[in-house]
Amino acid sequence: MSLGRKMLQQVLRVSGRSAGPLLRGVDRWVDSLGSRQVEDSRVKTLKEMPGPSVLGFVWDLFAKRGLSRLHQLQLEGRKKYGSMWKASFGPILTVHVAEPELIEQVLRQEGQHPMRSDLSSWKDYRNFRGHGYGLLTAEGEEWQSVRSLLGKHMLRPKAVEAYDSTLNSVVTDLITKLGHRRQQHPDGVINDIAGEFYRFGLEGISSVLFESRIGCLDPIIPEETEQFIQSINTMFVMTLLTMAMPAWLHRLFPKPWQTFCQCWDYMFQFAKGHIDQRLKEEKEKLASGEEVQGRYLTYFLSRAGMPMKSVYSNVTELLLAGVDTISSTLSWSLYELSRHPEVQSSLRAEVLRVMGDRRVPTASDVASMPLMKAVVKEIHRLYPVIPGNARVITDRSIKVGGYLIPKNTLITLCHYATSRDPAQFSDPDSFVPQRWLNRDEGNHPYASVPFGVGKRSCIGRRIAELELYLALSRILIHFDVKPDPEGGVVNPMTRTLLVPEREINLQFIQR
Ligand code: HEM
DSSP, X not given: OOHHHHHHHHHHHHHTOOOHXXXXXXXXXXXXXXXXXXXXXXXXXGGGSOOOOHHHHHIIIIITOGGGGHHHHHHHHHHHHOSEEEXXXXXXXXXXXXXXXXXXXXXXXXXXXXXXXXXXXXXXXXHHHTOOOOTTTOOHXXXXXXXXXXXXXXXXXXXXXXXXXXXXXXXXXXXXXXXXXXXXXXTOEESOHHHHHHHHHHHHHHHHHHSSOOOTTSSSOOHHHHHHHHHXXXXXXXXHHHHHSOHHXXXXXXXXXXXXXXXXXXXXXXXXXXXXXXXXXXXXXXXXXXXXXXOSHHHHHHHTTOOHHHHHHHHHHHHHHTTHHHHHXXXXXXXXXXXXXXXXXXXXXXXXXXXXXXXXXXXXXXXXXXXXXXXXXXXXHHXXXXXXXXXXXXSSOXXXXXXXXXXXXXXXXXXXXXXXXXXXSSSTTXXXXXXXXXXXXXXXXXXXXXXXXXXXXXXTHHHHHHHHHHHHHHHHHHEEEEEOTTOOOOOEEEESEEEESSOOOEEEEEO
């Protein structure tokens, strides 16, 4: 944050006036100074940008378990090279950007149809098998048209609120499941809580996509569900490896690419099976004269005249996007709440106060739970599900932080580094949700952006937040959550997404 902005905030705080309009004016003035400075000074080239040698980068990536420590490498990189550095290996040349102001500069120049990454092995797989692209992988006009269609059903608050009873029925099953699981242990400990939340995530997103249940939270879990979740996990492990390996290495060491393809094959097959089944049921109803009133996403996609190939790929990608993201956030939330019982009781008190004598919250209940939102924000700051995102600007070179970045360069946005930056957040490694309630810290708005920003940001954000708030409210009403007496500290690791490095075990005490 600029010095001018900080000083003005201080003065206005003392005088008790609203800082918003004035600060925006100051920001514009400071920005214009900044851009004049950039224009005045010589623009540097990538050659002048610091960064590790190819050998050093390869060593970091492969010899030091770097792929699972990519989030840590962001911190190390920033310490060694400052807020921007380049790294290259095989087909990859990437510029790391680890300062919120600079991330903002990149995202403000991302253009009409932002591209996340053009190196994606995800795209290679789709081309290889002749599958379509979904929203995660599509580009250009194709991406734009699916985004507009899905946006109507996933981004509008009213459309999302309509999913609350569907999601609540999934939460009811989760509570029952947690109750059973805790009874299987003498101290009520549930081992590997993330495993339970994977199934919850998959059931939740399936209920939104198909408006029907697929049994992930049943006492006996369908084999295909476990295999789907396992395929996602392995595919994420293989993603970074297959991206880091040049194509010719795939021939020499075929295993990673083969495993990666098998995982995707399974996921596509799983999604197709459920879509075909759902559409068949509908056809039968129509044939027997019954009225069909679908309110589920697959219905909207198929009714919009989208080719079935695109319906399959979009549903596959939405299913995938709704599993680890939800599971990680819930696991870390309960992990931190169990270690901060005072926050846990304040949050429970907030939930009970808002709900009065009801026990099942609605979308409008959770909208008036500021501490709940602060807890989830803080979890995303500490454990951003996507620790490093990316952009490729294809139509022109852009200026960022005084450097000219040629078009088609892969730009890595180091969100983990910015959200753990002491210059942005005091005591950055501690869980302090209150920091989001009294916004004195004045961190840069791009310092923690867990769902991304702008046109290509997370389309599932509203559904995810609703699902998280509904689940956390009910879990806290039913259970006191404590750390496993035998458990210790759990650190995060990168598996494309940021996930717990080992099992999180928690004690659930029935309330
Ligand atoms: C805690 C939960 C979640 C987090 C933190 C999260 C985070 C993100 C982030 C950071 C991106 C990339 C944004 C960018 O590149 O600027 C993204 C994209 C996306 N997310 Fe999520 N996500 C979550 C849950 C979900 C859920 C539940 C769904 C599905 C219902 C979903 C569907 C998607 C899709 C389809 C995209 C690609 C959007 C596009 O390219 O236009 N996400 N998400």
